[in-house]
Amino acid sequence: xxxxxxxxxxxxxxxxxxxxxxxxxxxxxxxxxxxxxxxxxxxxxxxxxxxxxxxxxxxxxxxxxxxxxxxxxxxxxxxxxxxxxxxxxxxxxxxxxxxxxxxxxxxxxxxxxxxxxxxxxxxxxxxxxxxxxxxxxxxxxxxxxxxxxxxx
Numbered sequence: 001x002x003x004x005x006x007x008x009x010x011x012x013x014x015x016x017x018x019x020x021x022x023x024x025x026x027x028x029x030x031x032x033x034x035x036x037x038x039x040x041x042x043x044x045x046x047x048x049x050x051x052x053x054x055x056x057x058x059x060x061x062x063x064x065x066x067x068x069x070x071x072x073x074x075x076x077x078x079x080x081x082x083x084x085x086x087x088x089x090x091x092x093x094x095x096x097x098x099x100x101x102x103x104x105x106x107x108x109x110x111x112x113x114x115x116x117x118x119x120x121x122x123x124x125x126x127x128x129x130x131x132x133x134x135x136x137x138x139x140x141x142x143x144x145x146x147x148x149x150x151x152x
Contacts, residue, residue, distance in 0.1 A: 006068060010136065012127035014063030014076065020108035024060075027052035059108055065127055067136060072115075074123055076106035083120045088141035090116035091134045094124050
């Protein structure tokens, strides 16, 4: 097995919503308040910071979509989703309705993209340039720009 990893052709960095940043700050503030309590053991605020870092930081650091010749890969926190372009059936703005229920919710932003790939579990993402990602995915998957589904 080779240790060489294929380099992505395009990388789209994920966006982090303001609400998510507020959650991160709130956890840090709670840990700081706990640290000021003289009656608590020192491990309590340290534990709060560690748990917050383990749960929240990966979503900021590992938040991107990589496009390869035959597939897209989504890195979001601890998850890694691989979807071949042949499985993509549609790309649309994320509305969050019942028709866009997804197996992979890989976004901390409300204005993202819904990638319909029933075989792999639909994916919701939000990147720095959603329009460019949508256009590129439609092109690579052979989808029509005007119609959300696959061309016949």
